[in-house]
Amino acid sequence: AQRVTQPEKLLSVFKGAPVELKCNYSYSGSPELFWYVQYSRQRLQLLLRHISRESIKGFTADLNKGETSFHLKKPFAQEEDSAMYYCALSGGGGGNKLTFGTGTQLKVEL
Amino acid sequence: GAVVSQHPSRVICKSGTSVKIECRSLDFQATTMFWYRQFPKKSLMLMATSNEGSKATYEQGVEKDKFLINHASLTLSTLTVTSAHPEDSSFYICSATRTNTGELFFGEGSRLTVL
Numbered sequence: 001a002q003r004v005t006q007p008e009k010l011l012s013v014f015k016g017a018p019v020e021l022k023c024n025y026s027y028s029g030s031p032e033l034f035w036y037v038q039y040s041r042q043r044l045q046l047l048l049r050h051i052s053r054e055s056i057k058g059f060t061a062d063l064n065k066g067e068t069s070f071h072l073k074k075p076f077a078q079e080e081d082s083a084m085y086y087c088a089l090s091g092g093g094g095g096n097k098l099t100f101g102t103g104t105q106l107k108v109e110l
Numbered sequence: 111g112a113v114v115s116q117h118p119s120r121v122i123c124k125s126g127t128s129v130k131i132e133c134r135s136l137d138f139q140a141t142t143m144f145w146y147r148q149f150p151k152k153s154l155m156l157m158a159t160s161n162e163g164s165k166a167t168y169e170q171g172v173e174k175d176k177f178l179i180n181h182a183s184l185t186l187s188t189l190t191v192t193s194a195h196p197e198d199s200s201f202y203i204c205s206a207t208r209t210n211t212g213e214l215f216f217g218e219g220s221r222l223t224v225l
Contacts, residue, residue, distance in 0.1 A: 043218045044154075045216070086154070096142065096205070096212070096214045097144065097156065102152060102153040
């Protein structure tokens, strides 16, 4: 069975501080990992995916197969980064069939 | 950009009645759509995969007769909660895969309250 774990429900940081949102997964095959973001009163939207290895809005995430992790990082948090972040996994049964973590609420304080 | 729209965004119904929620891809064709349920402060739980022109594939533990899914066209999937009960109250979210690119887009969600 596939599972995504986000251990932190809430992460509060000061503006300009580094951010790391943790995500660990469990999957027997080769998964595809994603980070989705949901800003206040908006729908879920894709932030980044591990296969593209890109940086979006200053965020990066590296897939560590040894540690089965896909932590989301940003060196300097901005106020507009405050949102709900979901880590998701896709593996088998169709490329867009996602298993989501429980989400982490990021709050960036001034 | 591609938009997925859900209707209604909020619905309140009496126990025992049926409620239909629509998921539309407004400017693209979606062969596959997904229905999720989100409980308060919890993750999105995949309920079923909806494929245009064929029967939906339900996840384990999801009652097919309770949550009827129809995907009659490339731009519309519907979720009907039959004989709704208070425990069916939840936030239902759909997503649609853009057929020609494989990109996934989410609807804004529909909040169902069963009295």
